[in-house]
Amino acid sequence: MTHQKKVELLAPAGNLEKMKIALNYGADAVYGGTSTFSLRIRSGKEFDMDSFKEGIDYAHERGKKVYCTINSFPFNSQLKLYESHIAKMAELKPDALIVSSPGVVKMAKKIAPDIPLHLSTQANVMNALDAQVYYDMGVTRIIAAREISLKDCEAIKSVIPDLEIEVFVHGSMCFAYSGRCLISALQTGRVPNRGSCANDCRFPYEIYAYNPETNTTFRLEEESGVGTYIMNAKDMNLASHIDEILSSGVIDSLKIEGRTKSPYYAGVVTKAYRHAIDDFYAGKFDAAKYQAQLNTTQNRGFTDAYLVSRPFEKSDTQALGFSIQYGTHQVAGLVGEDGKTWRCKDKTCIGDRVEIVLPVGAEVECIENEYGRIDEEGGAYWLTFKKIVSASGKEFECIHSGDLNDIILPVALPGYTILRREIDEALMKKGLTEDSTPMHMQPKNQLN
Secondary structure, X not given: OOOOOOOEEEEEOOOHHHHHHHHHOOOOEEEEOOOOOOOOHHHHOOOOHHHHHHHHHHHHHOOOEEEEEOOOOOOHHHHHHHHHHHHHHXXXXXXXXXXXXXXXXXHHHHHXXXXXXXXXXXXXXXXXXXXXXXXXXOEEEEEOOOOOOHHHHHHHHHHOOOOEEEEEEEEOOOOOHHHOOOHHHHHXXXXXXXXXXXXXXXXXXXXXXXXXOOOEEEEOOOOOOOOOOOOOEOEEEOHHHHHHHHHHOOOOEEEEOOOOOOHHHHHHHHHHHHHHHHHHHHOOOOHHHHHHHHOOOOEOOEEOOOOOOOHHHOOOOEOOOOOOEOOOEEEEEEEOOOOOEEEEOOOEEOOOEEEEEOOOOOOOOOEEOOOEEEEEEOOEXXXXXXXXXXXXXXXXXXXXXXXXXXXXXXXXXXXXXXEEEEHHHHHHHHOOOOOOOOHHHOOOOOOO
């Protein structure tokens, strides 16, 4: 079986800047939301109605799509609010609404009959029988659970060929089955299925055994080198299997998870999968190339999860020894939308040399002037700083993370170009080493 149309690459949009970055780094579509009715409640707070509308218009001007998340489960007291929210979202003309429950499917069809409906992974559709029910209700796409197999996708498609199937290919995995977890609700009162998960599965835990007959409690000792992050799932990474997934011909959209991820993640991960997809269709698929870029991001260790392997065949899906680890690179700066200046995300001094990471399809010229030099080496572009001067004329010997001065570039670069350095150099500038702090306590770069 072969695809009649090129598969869609779908990336997360936590706020307007991340949305624009994802689109510039190769996404065909993005997904995001504005309210507590979205499972993206924490990132959704970064969008208001005006900025979400601006994002939709920005995407549409570039021939891209925006899917609006309204995928939490409503209480009775919220039903009228849901109706109002769906109506407001419909006015912005998103390309689809992502919903979870049958009742909200019915409500959305009534209020916004012309907007396609995508069924959230929270609905847990795993077979053609359930898919048919939602398809008959008007759902045009199902977002499959992270636990689904490619064979099950093929089976659904064979029965309902017009139903689109979207699968996760990268990002955080849930300890429970597709988000069906209440540990956060138990410990902090934050309900995962209403968008406010506190990620309790990422914590280290001490284990105790209690004997009620003797009223004795024993603390179980950690086995050396194993760790007590007992519920911490590794991150999904299916980049090496994109050729197999696309060859099946049954997948319509590849989804990158990223509810609260950084702008750097949004750009680099999207670009890696853009290249993987394009290279597949061009007959030059090279998994090592995509993995090298994905390894630059912070992660919990990678696993290819369950789409191409049965769960009981997997023994590498947990990271017991740490919560998060550095990637191979760290962000030094992010170029503004107009391409004329950049803002510091990691200490940078005169004489420093950083790698230039360009949006998809962008180019840069090699130049040298009083502000710096851009040269090409090893297939990559590099920027060396000779002067660090803000747009207001202030000069610096070094500039530090979080400084809000816009720093003049030697030459205009494409908007949202990323400047980065290798992690060893970044840690050395901080007086740290990769082993000098516990993994779960390692500081997260503002972008990475």
